Each structure stands twice: as structure tokens, then as C-alpha cells.
Amino acid sequence: MCVSALAIPMGYDLDNSRNMQVFLAGIEGRAFRIAQFATGNRDDALELVQEAMAKLAQNYAGKDAEEWPPLFYSILQTRIRDWQRRQTVRNRFRTWFAWNEDEAEDALEQYPAADSSEPSTRLENAQFMTRLDQELSALPYRQQQVFLLRVWEGLDISQTAAAMQCSESSVKTHYARALQKLREQLEELR
Numbered sequence: 001m002c003v004s005a006l007a008i009p010m011g012y013d014l015d016n017s018r019n020m021q022v023f024l025a026g027i028e029g030r031a032f033r034i035a036q037f038a039t040g041n042r043d044d045a046l047e048l049v050q051e052a053m054a055k056l057a058q059n060y061a062g063k064d065a066e067e068w069p070p071l072f073y074s075i076l077q078t079r080i081r082d083w084q085r086r087q088t089v090r091n092r093f094r095t096w097f098a099w100n101e102d103e104a105e106d107a108l109e110q111y112p113a114a115d116s117s118e119p120s121t122r123l124e125n126a127q128f129m130t131r132l133d134q135e136l137s138a139l140p141y142r143q144q145q146v147f148l149l150r151v152w153e154g155l156d157i158s159q160t161a162a163a164m165q166c167s168e169s170s171v172k173t174h175y176a177r178a179l180q181k182l183r184e185q186l187e188e189l190r
Helices: 014-039 042-060 065-097 119-138 141-152 157-164 168-189
Strands: none
Touching: 014 042, 014 065, 014 141, 042 065, 065 141, 065 157, 119 141, 119 168, 141 157, 141 168, 157 168
């Protein structure tokens, strides 16, 4: 992704434009992972994140910087939902016409190993992260996205609710269910 290629609308001060560029550069990797979990496809995830970044830069560059995270994730979540709707329609037609689609490639990025140079520790960490990726991918969409926004992005409950366009109680419920499921599935790896 190329954050510097995003156009900030004319009429905004240069400092605000720089702040927007810094903000987008800081979240692009994490946003990509969120979109990739939702889509299961690297190319679709890249496209969704770029669309969300462009929309934020075009429509909200004049807002205060503290408003950008929930706005961005709300835009990204809307893009993901739209993508999922399009996929549902496409899959209906594929099933009806019995077209064979190649399996989606497993493009999940590898997590960096822990600071430990001990090979056994690096192997355990890699195995845990691979398993975590699998379990996150298996979560229902809403639980997965709430978990990623709360844990990886550090959004609070109200910001997550705004990004997901749902109630705060819904965020709490999805988050609790995601935590419970992940703890159950990953218990043996502790």
C-alpha cells in the first residue's frame, strides 16, 4: 500500500495533511490484517483498506485527529460488509452454474518471532501464532472484527461500537464470546 499516494483534498493545512499521512501509515498494516481475516484474500483486503483510506482522507481530513480511528474503522467495516454482500451474490451464481473456483490462497502474513533467540521458543511462538490465526479466522465475523478492533487496535467500547455501527452492549457481547472461544481453543497451548 502506498499511503503517500492518497490525495488529501485541497484547502486543508499542510500540518493536518501530514498528520493524516502519519495516521494512515501507522494503521495500514493492522487494517490490512483485519480486512484479510474478513476476506481471506490478500488482494481483496488490500483493495478494501486502500478504499477506506482514500475515503477517510477525502472526506474527513479536516476532522480532529482523535476522531480518525473510529471513522476509519467504520469506513473499513462498511467496505468489508459490502464486499461480503457481493461475495454472497457471486457465490449464489457460482453454485447455480456449478463453476469451480480455486481455493482462496492462504496469504496470512507471518508474525515476527519473539526477541528470544532460542529456536524452541521461536518455534512455540510461531505455532501459537499460526493457531491463533486459524482460530481467529474460524470466529463468526462480528466476534472476529470486534476482537481485532478491541485488542489489536486498542479501540475502547464506544469507538468499537461506532466503527462496527452497533450498540456498545453488542460490542461487549461479541468481545466476551470471542475471548471465551479463543481461550477454549488455545488452552492447550499455554
